[in-house]
Amino acid sequence: MTVTAATQRSRRTPWGVVLLRSLVVLGLAVAVVLATAVAFAPAPAVEATAVPIAAEPEAEAASVEWPDSRSAGYGVVGVDGSARTAGSTDAHPMASVTKLVTVLVVLDRHPIASDSRGADIVLDSADVDALGAAIADNAPIAPVYDGMVVSQRDLVEWALVDSAANAAWSLARWGFGSIDGFLTAADDFAARHGLTQTDLADPSGLDAASVSSAADLVQIGLMAVDDPVILGTLQLESVRIPGIGIAPNTNRILGEGDVDGGKTGTLRVWGRNLFATAVRTVDGEQRRVVAIVMGTITADGIDAQMLALVESLWDDFGERVSLPEGTVVAEYRAPWGDTVEATTTADIAVDSFGDIVPSASAEVRSVEVDAPRGEVGEAWAVVGEERIAVPVRTGGMLPGPDVQWRLANAVEVLGWYGLW
Template sequence: MTEDEARAAKARVYRRRRIVVFSALAIVVALLTTGGVYTSNALGAAVPAAAPQITDPEPVAAAAQPLALPGFGSYAVGAVGFDGLMAAGNESTPMAIASITKIVTALTVLEANPIPAGESGPDLEYTEADVDIYWDMVAQNGSVAPVEAGAVLSLRESLEALLVPSGNNYGISIANWAFGSEQALVDRANAWLAAHGLANTHVVDSSGMSDDNVSTAADLVVLGQIALQDPTLATIVASASVEIPEIGVLTNSNKMLGTHGVDGMKTGTTDDAANLLFTADYAVGSSTVTVVGVLLGGQTHAAVNEAIAALLDSVAPGFHEVAPLTANQVLAEYSTPWGETARARTAEGATLVVWGETPVDVEVQAEPVTLAQRGENVGAAIVRAGSQEFSVPLVLDAAIEDPGTWWRLTNPGALD
């Protein structure tokens, strides 16, 4: 190629480039001048939302927990904060509850005379009339706690005498002090039971002497859970013994305290049966699970205690901690038409305690995203297990920014 031919070729290339550049500029100028409406709309239009591509974690479920069930009576076992019952048998059959009645008495009295945390409540002055009540209970072969005329006990100490050694006489004395008579307490107690939905529970005295004091195992699990909410009552029933200066040391009738996790609550003995309303606490991962149960209708307290020990030892291992989500776990991904990408991650991990084969499910709820900053909340992961439900926020791990002028002008069909 000659020098003249080379110069001519370069000139042709230059002219072609000028044509391309000026043509593009002409298009832009035309859009900015003659196509002003389109340009304005394109630059101001909302960009299309990026829909999330969601990843739903698989449900988590353990195997069913084998249980050592009592071979007699009526029983039920539940746990605070958990749905339903872990174990049950004849749980809807009304049965005499004996001194478990005293829990109803205590709750009724404490509703009318609450004891602030760390305090002992008002004083009760005991008289010869209370001594007479004591001897009347002895004559009826009822359980009693010592009392002396002239003694002054706080309401807390009086409840300790009622609940720890199961003193029937203190049920009547406290009722007379709080409501004027035992019958007045009974009326108040039955109204309290009805108000708390314990429709299958009915009392006729303050101590449980009569077999007409009845309940069901299912109702008593609820009663036990209510009782635990009163710190005074919960502390008293967990005491192996108490010392009251006016009357001495009193020992708890519940011989299971301190064994198999048991830390409450109340024995009950009829002429024909032994009963126990019990509570127990177990460490599960970073949490503590409180079990509430009852066994009614045993021949002896030894038989009841043995059956409850086996039952609790089989129930406790069924509680386990599950971690359905970890921190920074990717649960959704976003991709825009102009090439931006981001992922929705969990802001934190999640753990919860379940029992047995209760499934743990995660539902991912991620919103479509247009423009967003890194760390912006774009939804939640809903964790469910039985009645337990809570949410974990989902946040973006990268920003989704505006595509810019050129993309807007050259992608008219992609804009809203």
Template sequence: MSPTRAHYRRRRIVVGSLVVIVALLGTYLPVALLAPVPAATAVIPDAPAVSSTPVTLTTPGTGASAIAIAAGGGEVTALGTSGPADPLPIASIAKSVTALVVLDAKPIPEGGDGPEITITDADAAILQATIAVGGSWASVYPGQVLSERQVIEIMMLESANNYSVTLTDWAFGSTAAYLAAATSWLADHGLTDTSVVDTSGLDPGSRSSTRDLLAIASMVVADPVLGTIVGTASDQVPQLGEIENTNTLIGTSGIDGVKTGTTDEAGFCLLFSAEVAVGEQTVQLVGVVLGATGEDELHAAVLALLQSAQSGFQTLPLVSAGDVLGSYTTPWGATADIVAGGSLSETVWSQADVAREAEAQTLSSGASGTEVGTARYTVTGTTLGGSELTVPLTLSGELDGPDAWWRLTHPFR
């Protein structure tokens, strides 16, 4: 029986349909299996703010005081002040300016002693004049030869007023020339609250503010010559024998400088520096107390101020390596945690607040350990590090891509 026309028509329909199906599959399968897939959803919850405990400085009830972190070169981060902010008489603290100005004009190479200075009859006359006005002094002998460093040591440690004049006359030729140089030097360093009218500070017209004195202390301890001198408790000088530092707090609570000062107008004063332990690092602090009524009161005020400042340093743990900060979830059900790729902590002083922002990149799959973003920690307050700290974010496990079945059954995803 020969095929009918209807039979041929059905055969053509079947064959055509198969061709269409094969064509569709030939197109759909590779497209579905190779087409881009939607990105995973990254969720990183907001982190609670981290704060440190505020600390109140113990400041003296009289006079003025201030304390700061020294960064060297006159740069400081003030931690607190008390009393008048206006310039006050500074007594022999003025010799710190004298030493800095002389060393600026006549620098001593690190490890050296500088040029020799021969003591003359003029220096003996300066000694007699100093004694006559009741200034602090140390002996001189015409013909005595001292190095520049030794003259500065006697001036700073023994607080000898006559040696401040001997030093500046040698360096500048006269007191007037020194005062002109000192005025220019103070202006160049932005020390607008400081003025000197003599070399020693005996004149109450030599004045400064606690703000300027913190910067001066920072410059002294940063200077390779002066920093060593002011931290010396005693030394031996030819023809004078042992000289002792008038700062008897050297070595107490890390104190390693800077300069005492006492006059009727200024009271008992100390410009001080101290290297203190803060966790596994050390911090250089500088401070000043002006106008104490006695040496015992001065020492108690300095130590209380210093110890209260030291107690304010706190180390805040921000994040530890492996801490889970968020997660990825894909439309096909795969998940992976987002973790910190490192640890961060920050040492702050007193009240400080830390906020976190985190960003995760767009991805659909990734191997364990893949870096996927960054967490930024912003510190508001006084910090020993930077105000912004970062840590990479990584995948803690494999984030799997979709399998073939999901691709084939989700053509519109």
């Protein structure tokens, strides 16, 4: 048969067949590319899922020898939630313990550096009148005169160590311009610190309307010993007062039973109050407590009750294992079903007190697929100001997905390229 142009045209493959064949080839190529992409897509890092940390078993409450008084309380420095009270929960006359609040309020507005005597204060006739009023009330006094120059710290020491009523009055008036200004500041101070049962009617506590509760006075005591000026003053065995000489600290148990500071208060219509702070080294750690006893009759009685209360607290300090080694704090759950746990690498033991339960937490980062076992964060426990942390490690390698899972979840896998 003769081949001509006409016969050649009749033997050409139809364009539809060509197109179909091209599409099939293209589809196969795309399928190969997609399959390759799915098979080798880099798996993303897996985020952690927090595992709730089991609550610790309840510990025994502190074994406290509560005094036979109208009200009492204690707190441990640096341990939040440690404050406890017994007896009446009402507000009662503070007597001269009021002076501790007065000093806190004044130093809140006019702080003194620990190595300074503070501002110089020129006393006037109003301060002399306050001296006469204190004498009339048969209260402890510091002799003053019109034009006398004293330091801010002089007045603090005379008020807290000798319990001089007129010194507290002069300090309060100087700090705020007037006694009314001071009382307004005292109300604001109480509100800011949540002292809902504390109300001052005067700076010295001679007025029975200057009241507080044992719960509030524990918090006041904790704030007081946190101020080095106040704590250092409460620890003074005596103070020199012009016109009197050496005046001993009114706290008769200073230096006994680990008591290294405090403030007394006596009011005929109420009785005796005693604030004390004590410090002891327990298991190699220095611990400080504060305590208040309110409403007893005799000086010997309140002293003995305070010493017994403080002594009963020391054996309630101890170490608690908050998170044992190997505690699971997080899991890494991959979408393809594999899981690896993150656990603590050592015991987390913190110093605690009584039934105070440390708060435990953990923070971990994501892990890469096929990464070797390693540290991924830390876990910690906190009691008050103490924070103990240990590393957290994964228990093994988190394997990547197999090809079967990748192909079955191809749309999700392709999304790992950031396509959607």
